[in-house]
Amino acid sequence: MTQARSGLVFEEPLLFERSRPGRRGLSLATPEVPQADPADELEEDLLRDDVEGLPELSELDVVRHFTRLSQWNYGIDLGLFPLGSCTMKYNPRANERVAALPGLAQLHPLAPDADAQGVLALAAELEDALAAISGLDRVTLQPAAGAQGELVGMMMIQAHHRARGEPQRERVLIPDTAHGTNPASAALNGMEVVEVPSGPDGLLHPEALEPHLDERLSALMLTNPNTLGLFERHVEELSRRVHEAGGLVYLDGANLNALMGVARPGDMGVDVMHFNLHKTFSTPHGGGGPGSGPVAVREALAAHLPIPVIRRDGDALALDEDRPQSIGRVHAFLGNAGIWLRALAYVRALGAEGLAEVTRCAVLNANYLQASLSDVYARPHRQRVMHEVVFSDERQQPNGVTTADIAKRLMDYGYHPPTVYFPLVLSGALMVEPTETESLESLDEFVAAMRAIAGEAAESPETVTGAPTTPILRRLDEVGAARKPKLRWTPEG
Ligand SMILES: Cc1ncc(COP(=O)(O)O)c(C=O)c1O
Structure with a gap:
């Protein structure tokens, strides 16, 4: 089972909040050769004496800040990324x-x-x-x-x-x-x-x-x-x-x-x-x-x-x-x-036969997920799927568990959530695209997580509706974030 990455600290002040007056990223020796004066090169209205409000930090402060942020990120290099329609597959080096x-x-x-x-x-x-x-x-x-x-x-x-x-x-x-x-x-x-x-x-x-x-x-x-x-x-x-x-x-x-x-x-x-x-x-x-x-x-x-x-x-x-x-x-x-x-x-690198193999594996992997999960998640269409499979929350709804809850709970199992509520033609759609780059073992781990969540939805629905439990910020105001985004930091907060 993929472990939730709960050891990480999901809280990080902005660089502006870490700023300390006079702290510098690097110090250079005074050059021995004469330097051009910018005032000789540029029009006066393009010059300014100082830049106000930029954070003042050491190089190490900045490196650690961005390294921590990068560790919060979920990417295909970290694990299966089941986002349907977006085809999150491996980018070969x-x-x-x-x-x-x-x-x-x-x-x-x-x-x-x-x-x-x-x-x-x-x-x-x-x-x-x-x-x-x-x-x-x-x-x-x-x-x-x-x-x-x-x-x-x-x-x-x-x-x-x-x-x-x-x-x-x-x-x-x-x-x-x-x-x-x-x-x-x-x-x-x-x-x-x-x-x-x-x-x-x-x-x-x-x-x-x-x-x-x-x-x-x-x-x-x-x-x-x-x-x-x-x-x-x-x-x-x-x-x-x-x-x-x-x-x-x-x-x-x-x-x-x-x-x-x-x-x-x-x-x-x-x-x-x-x-x-x-x-x-x-x-x-x-x-x-x-x-x-x-x-x-x-x-x-x-x-x-x-x-x-x-x-x-x-x-x-x-x-x-x-x-x-x-x-x-x-x-x-x-x-x-x-x-x-x-x-x-x-x-x-792949050639004609290799590209056809990509297709066959993408379709096989999606059908493997469909076959492995169709007894626990509803699927309105009976046909075999192509590269992605769309389930719904119809079987979980009677217990008060929705597609959004299942997606949030997957985060506790260490996965990025799949695509949710798309396509619009299917109520409570949960769309998974494994892609051809996943191995049988990683598909099986994902299936185990999805099946465990289906089990929780049946036996202890509050475990699923209360998810995610691993991040510090749990359920966000997603509508507020989209409609009234707060994009600018000010010292006053
Ligand atoms: C079926 C389909 N059409 C169109 C697009 C739009 O592509 P793009 O995001 O590159 O603009 C996507 C995006 O993934 C897609 O899945």
Whole structure:
């Protein structure tokens, strides 16, 4: 059993509170060579005599503060991280080494194309790999996150319809099992979002599209596997009907770790899709920050790819910005090269067979959890799952134990809580994604913790509703933290 890390002190004053007047981080000898006077170099209004209010500390104070904080953090390097939909999987160290190679990490972003042939070749290689994996024709590495990839995809779809003289095609159909970023991205692009209901089996059925298959249809935006961890097995028929009505099919391909190397979205009728490199290709999490969400498209949409596009003139590669039908620039330079280089290292290390094995293991691990826990936690859908499994608190509710309680209690067992209350279509959802990187032993330890909690919920519910017991701050005012965040410290408190 994983031990709760209760030996740690979960309380730490701010650096400002530790500050002592006159304490310094480092002291340097007075230089023997004459120093430039900043006043000679800078305009007067850019100079100030003193910086007020910054904490004054020794180097050791600062190192200890941040080391203690780092020990509070739960990360994939510490244990299984069951956060469904977020795919918290191990980031292989080899990828880090590759991205840090001086020839890549220190290349100046404004280096002329002729001096950057190596990195351009790597970008082109990853584009080709993603095209082969998706079954689509062209790829851009520009978007900085999955959600930005969605926005780029929607902009390209819109540009495609407009270029064909059908500007009225602005309606995007999105099933109620979609990831929340999908409607947000379509709406951000000024498109009309129409939610379509999934069936009782958690899948989208072709008939649900019927009322919307008209000249206003722009696209179906499908997450497959969907957020219930189920494969949308009507995808080919859904695509056929959308195409017949003049629309395009967008795939939220963030869950590609359930398909990669085994099935290709392009073969299922998908026209545009994004990849979440952090979810599928083991790069560190970006959370919309320094991530990467490449987009793949059919050739028919290639003219609208964001600039720059890598132009391949024989052996010489160049960044092409002269593309009148492009949606424009969505990121500086070549996207987040430090991230997509890691993904390329992962693809190269595993090869085609290795990537297919990743998929098989991700699906096997999720089904192992489903089979090991379905007798104690309710699951509304009977199908086998893909890469993640969604339970509910239906069996625990009669004893007053909710999904939130189960998640908090898991902290006492030494785990980060799983994703809770998502997807919204299932009341009390508790979504677990083990990922392919977990061993049988670590899955068994997690199953033991989940089963122990189910036992407590039945026999001593207050143990679960009173959790967590290990941290000093136990149940926080989560709504207050989100609605009225206190982000600024003042000496008065
Ligand atoms: C299914 C799905 N779609 C879209 C996203 C959004 O990706 P990102 O967080 O990179 O913007 C996620 C995030 O994990 C996801 O799981």
